Amino acid sequence: MSESIDSLSSMFPQIDRDIIIAIFDQNKGNVEACIPQLLEISDPSSQQINPQPEQSKDLNKEEQIKKDEELARKLAQDISDEEYARQLQEEEARHRQMGNFNYF
Numbered sequence: 001m002s003e004s005i006d007s008l009s010s011m012f013p014q015i016d017r018d019i020i021i022a023i024f025d026q027n028k029g030n031v032e033a034c035i036p037q038l039l040e041i042s043d044p045s046s047q048q049i050n051p052q053p054e055q056s057k058d059l060n061k062e063e064q065i066k067k068d069e070e071l072a073r074k075l076a077q078d079i080s081d082e083e084y085a086r087q088l089q090e091e092e093a094r095h096r097q098m099g100n101f102n103y104f
Contacts, residue, residue: 004031012038 001024008020008031015038027033 001029004029007031008034008038011035012042014042 005017005021005024008024009015009017012020019041020034020038023034023037024031027037
């Protein structure tokens with residue numbers, strides 16, 4: 001075990017030995033299974049530059065929900081306005097028809 005951990009430590013000197021041991025234990029001593037995980041940890045391009053905290057994600061979700069609700073209300077109002085305008089046009093058309101036939 002110690003030889004395997006020493007070997008992994010020499011391959012990945014930038015990774016803390018305790019982390020290597022944890023990954024080694026997680027992989028039940030399989031050195032080959034440890035290597036891809038250690039490569040991922042050691043590869044700076046695989047890590048996010050500015051990871052977004054969970055709280056910020058929750059706030060963004062809340063903001064999106066509020067925006068969605070606002071849009072839904074606006075669309076409902078637009079539909080209501082269009083329906084009202086259509087009803088007015090129909091009523092106006094009926095009055096014109098009645099006016100055309102009313103020659104008394």
